[in-house]
Amino acid sequence: MAGTRIDWPARIEQVLDRALTLPEAGSARLREAMRYSVLGGGKRLRPTLVYLAGTALGASAEALDDPAAAVELIHVYSLVHDDLPAMDDDDLRRGRPSCHRAFDEATAILAGDALQALAFELLAGRGSAVRPDPAEAQRRLAMSRLLAQGIGTAGMAGGQAIDLEAVGRRLDLAALQDMHRRKTGALIETSVLMGAAAAGVFEGPLHAALHEYASAIGLAFQIQDDILDVTGTTASIGKVAGADAAHDKPTYTSLMGLEGARAAAAAQHARALAALAPLGAAGAELARLADFVVGRAN
Amino acid sequence: MAGTRIDWPARIEQVLDRALTLPEAGSARLREAMRYSVLGGGKRLRPTLVYLAGTALGASAEALDDPAAAVELIHVYSLVHDDLPAMDDDDLRRGRPSCHRAFDEATAILAGDALQALAFELLAGRGSAVRPDPAEAQRRLAMSRLLAQGIGTAGMAGGQAIDLEAVGRRLDLAALQDMHRRKTGALIETSVLMGAAAAGVFEGPLHAALHEYASAIGLAFQIQDDILDVTGTTASIGKVAGADAAHDKPTYTSLMGLEGARAAAAAQHARALAALAPLGAAGAELARLADFVVGRAN
Numbered sequence: 001m002a003g004t005r006i007d008w009p010a011r012i013e014q015v016l017d018r019a020l021t022l023p024e025a026g027s028a029r030l031r032e033a034m035r036y037s038v039l040g041g042g043k044r045l046r047p048t049l050v051y052l053a054g055t056a057l058g059a060s061a062e063a064l065d066d067p068a069a070a071v072e073l074i075h076v077y078s079l080v081h082d083d084l085p086a087m088d089d090d091d092l093r094r095g096r097p098s099c100h101r102a103f104d105e106a107t108a109i110l111a112g113d114a115l116q117a118l119a120f121e122l123l124a125g126r127g128s129a130v131r132p133d134p135a136e137a138q139r140r141l142a143m144s145r146l147l148a149q150g151i152g153t154a155g156m157a158g159g160q161a162i163d164l165e166a167v168g169r170r171l172d173l174a175a176l177q178d179m180h181r182r183k184t185g186a187l188i189e190t191s192v193l194m195g196a197a198a199a200g201v202f203e204g205p206l207h208a209a210l211h212e213y214a215s216a217i218g219l220a221f222q223i224q225d226d227i228l229d230v231t232g233t234t235a236s237i238g239k240v241a242g243a244d245a246a247h248d249k250p251t252y253t254s255l256m257g258l259e260g261a262r263a264a265a266a267a268q269h270a271r272a273l274a275a276l277a278p279l280g281a282a283g284a285e286l287a288r289l290a291d292f293v294v295g296r297a298n
Numbered sequence: 299m300a301g302t303r304i305d306w307p308a309r310i311e312q313v314l315d316r317a318l319t320l321p322e323a324g325s326a327r328l329r330e331a332m333r334y335s336v337l338g339g340g341k342r343l344r345p346t347l348v349y350l351a352g353t354a355l356g357a358s359a360e361a362l363d364d365p366a367a368a369v370e371l372i373h374v375y376s377l378v379h380d381d382l383p384a385m386d387d388d389d390l391r392r393g394r395p396s397c398h399r400a401f402d403e404a405t406a407i408l409a410g411d412a413l414q415a416l417a418f419e420l421l422a423g424r425g426s427a428v429r430p431d432p433a434e435a436q437r438r439l440a441m442s443r444l445l446a447q448g449i450g451t452a453g454m455a456g457g458q459a460i461d462l463e464a465v466g467r468r469l470d471l472a473a474l475q476d477m478h479r480r481k482t483g484a485l486i487e488t489s490v491l492m493g494a495a496a497a498g499v500f501e502g503p504l505h506a507a508l509h510e511y512a513s514a515i516g517l518a519f520q521i522q523d524d525i526l527d528v529t530g531t532t533a534s535i536g537k538v539a540g541a542d543a544a545h546d547k548p549t550y551t552s553l554m555g556l557e558g559a560r561a562a563a564a565a566q567h568a569r570a571l572a573a574l575a576p577l578g579a580a581g582a583e584l585a586r587l588a589d590f591v592v593g594r595a596n
Contacts, residue, residue: 026456026480027463034451081411086403105384106462109407113379113414114455120418121446124439132439134432141422141435144442148419153332157412158324164404165325182324 006061012047012068013039019069019122033103033111034118038076041094045221045293046071046191052289053195053210056282066126067143067194070119074151075187077115080108082160090243092234116151120144135200142197150190159183163249171250177219184225185218205278212275213286220268221293226251227261232297269294304359310345310366311337317367317420331401331409332416336374339392343519343591344369344489350587351493351508354580364424365441365492368417372449373485375413378406380458388541390532414449418442433498440495448488457481461547469548475517482523483516503576510573511584518566519591524549525559530595567592 016038025031047068054064083090083098084105091101100108123144125132132140151157159182166179192214193207201207229244230253244251252261272290276283314336323329345366352362381388381396382403389399398406421442423430430438449455457480464477490512491505499505527542528551542549550559570588574581 022451024452024456026451026476027459029463030451030456030459077411081407084404084407086407106382107459109379109382109384110455110459110462112411113375114451116411116414117446117450117455120442121450124443124446126443126447132436134436137435137439138430138432141430141439141442144418144439145422145424148415148422149424152415152419153320153324153328153412154322157408157415158322158328161325161328161405161408164408165327178324 006051006055008048008051009044011051011061011065012044012072015047015065015069016072019073019118029103029107030110030114033099033107034115036102037080037093037099037111038073038115040096042072042076043296043298044072045289046075046187048289049188049191049214049286050195050198052285053192053214054198055195056210056279056286057196057199057201057206059195059199063139063198064195066122066140067147067191067198070122070143070147071187071191071194073115073119073122074147074156077112077119078151078156078160078187080112080115084108087160087164088243088247119147123147139197139200142202143194146190146193146197150186155182155186155190156184159186166250168248169250171255173255176250176252176255180222181218184222185215188218188221189214209275209278213272213283213290216268216272216275217290217293220265220272220290223252223261223265223268224294224296226253227258227265228296228298229253230258265294304349304353306346306349307342309349309359309363310342310370313345313363313367314370317371317416320416327401327405328408328412331397331405332413334400335378335391335397335409336371336413338394340370340374341594341596342370343587344373344485346587347486347489347512347584348493348496350583351490351512352496353493354508354577354584355494355497355499355504357493357497361437361496362493364420364438365445365489365496368420368441368445369485369489369492371413371417371420372445372454375410375417376449376454376458376485378410378413382406385458385462386541386545417445421445437495437498440500441492444488444492444495448484453480453484453488454482457484464548466546467548469553471553474548474550474553478520479516482520483513486516486519487512507573507576511570511581511588514566514570514573515588515591518563518570518588521550521559521563521566522592522594524551525556525563526594526596527551528556563592 020035020038022031050068050071051064079093080099082088083093084100090098092098099111123140125140159179162179163183192210196207196210269290273287276287318333318336320329348366348369349362377391378397380386381391382398388396390396397409421438423438457477460477461481490508494505494508554562567588571585574585
C-alpha cells in the first residue's frame with residue numbers, strides 16, 4: 001500500500017463515531033456513557049496497529065475498519081471496568097472523570113458489557129447480509145476467535161485478575177511479565193494478528209514477523225507505562241501519576257529501577273524493529289509506531 | 299430427528315463443564331468464580347431452546363453444543379453482573395450466595411466479563427482449525443451476530459439499563475414490555491434463532507414460526523417470573539422472594555394484578571403453541587417446553 005496517504009487518526013475517530021451511533025439503544029444514558037468513554041480521546045494504539053499491520057500485508061482500509069473499531073471498543077470497556085471502585089478505583093481517565101464518576105457504577109458496568117458485545121457485533125458484520133461471502137466469513141470468524149481468545153481468561157481478563165491478586169504482594173519479574181503479557185500484551189498482539197487475518201494471512205514468515213513485532217511492542221508499551229507513572233505528571237499522562245506506587249503495585253520500575261526499565265524498553269524497541277525486517281519497506285509505518293511507543297510522554 | 303432420545307439436561311451440564319475447563323486461565327480464583335456461577339444449577343432454558351429448535355430443523359446435537367453453551371454462559375454473566383451491589387444487589391442466586399458474595403466484587407465483574415468473551419470464543423470455534431470450512435464459518439458467524447445483537451444496547455444490556463432507570467418510577471405496560479423484550483426476551487429469541495442458524499435456516503416459514511414461538515415464550519417466561527416473585531418462597535425460587543416489590547420495581551403483577559398476569563401468561567402460552575403448527579410433529583418437544591415455562595414453580 002506504499003503511496004496511499006490515509007489519515008489514520010481521523011479515520012479511526014470517524015469509524016468509532018459511526019460504530020457508536022446506536023439508534024436502537026433502549027437507554028440514552030447507556031449510549032451516552034459508551035460514547036463518553038470511547039470518544040473522549042486516547043492514543044488509539046490498538047486500532048492503529050490493526051490498520052498498519054493489515055495494510056502492510058495488502059488489506060484495504062475498508063476491510064480493517066470493523067476490527068480496528070472492535071479492538072478499541074474492547075480496550076475502552078476494559079478501562080471502564082478497571083476504573084470501577086471494586087477494581088482499581090480510579091477517578092480520572094484520559095484527563096476527565098472516569099465513566100463511573102461521570103455517570104454511575106451501574107451504568108459503567110453496563111457500558112463496559114455493551115462495548116464488549118458491540119465489538120463482536122462489528123466483527124460479525126453488523127448490518128451486512130444474513131449470509132456473508134464465504135471467504136469474508138472465514139476472515140471475520142478468525143478475527144472474532146483471535147479477539148475472544150485475547151481478552152478472556154488466557155488473556156486480558158486473566159491478566160487483570162492476576163493484577164488484582166498481586167496488590168501488596170511481591171511478584172518476581174517472570175510473574176510480572178506474565179501478568180502484563182496477558183493484561184496488556186495480549187490485546188496488542190491480537191490487534192496486529194487481526195490486521196493480518198483481515199489480509200487473509202494466518203501463517204508463514206510475515207505472520208511470524210508481525211507476531212514477534214507485536215510481542216515486543218506489547219512489552220515495550222507496558223514498561224514505558226510504568227516509567228511514565230514515575231516520571232510523568234497527572235496533567236501529562238491524563239490519569240493519576242504515582243498511582244501504582246500508591247496502590248503498592250509491582251512495576252518494572254520498582255523491580256528494575258528507572259534506568260533498568262529504560263534499558264529494557266530500549267531492548268524491546270530494538271527487538272520490534274528487527275522483527276520487521278522480512279516486511280521490507282512495507283514495515284516503515286509499523287517501525288515509526290514502535291518509535292512512538294517508547295518515545296511517548298502519555 | 300424423531301426417534302433420537304438425547305438426555306439434553308445431562309448433555310448441557312457436560313458441555314458447560316468442558317467449556318469451563320480453562321487450562322490457560324491465569325487466575326485460579328477467576329476460573330473458580332466462573333465455574334461456581336455457571337455449574338451451580340439453573341433451569342438451562344436457553345441451551346435447551348438451542349437444542350430443541352436446532353434439532354427440530356435437522357441440526358445435529360454436535361453442531362448445537364457451542365451455541366447452547368454460549369447462550370448459557372451469556373445468561374450467567376448477566377446474572378453475575380445484575381446481582382452486583384451497584385446493580386440489583388442480590389445476595390442469593392440459584393439458592394446459593396451470588397458470585398460477588400461467594401468471591402468478591404472485582405472477581406464477579408471479571409468473571410462476567412470473561413464469560414461473555416468465552417461465549418464468543420466458543421461460537422468462533424475454540425480449538426478448531428485456523429480456517430474453518432466456509433459453510434461452517436457462515437453459520438458460526440451468523441450465530442455470533444445474532445448473539446451480539448441480542449445482548450447489546452438493542453437487547454439485554456439495553457433492557458437492564460431501562461430496568462435500572464425504572465426503579466421507583468411508574469412504567470406503563472408498553473414500556474414494561476419493551477424493557478422485558480430486551481432484558482429477557484431478546485436472549486430467549488436469540489437462543490431459538492441460533493438453533494435455526496446452526497441448522498442453516500435463516501429465513502422462510504419455519505424461521506418465522508420459530509421466531510413467533512420464541513417471542514411468545516419470552517413474554518410468558520417473564521410474566522411467570524413476576525408471578526413467582528409474588529407467590530413463591532425464597533426456598534422454592536432460589537432467590538429472594540418479593541424482591542421486586544421491595545425494590546419498588548414495576549412488574550406484570552403490579553400492573554395487571556395476579557389474575558391478570560396469569561391470564562396474560564396463558565395467552566402467550568397459547569400463542570407459542572399456535573406458532574409451532576408449521577413444524578408439525580417436529581415441534582412436539584418445543585411445545586412441552588412452552589408448557590414448562592408457564593407451569594414452572596422456580
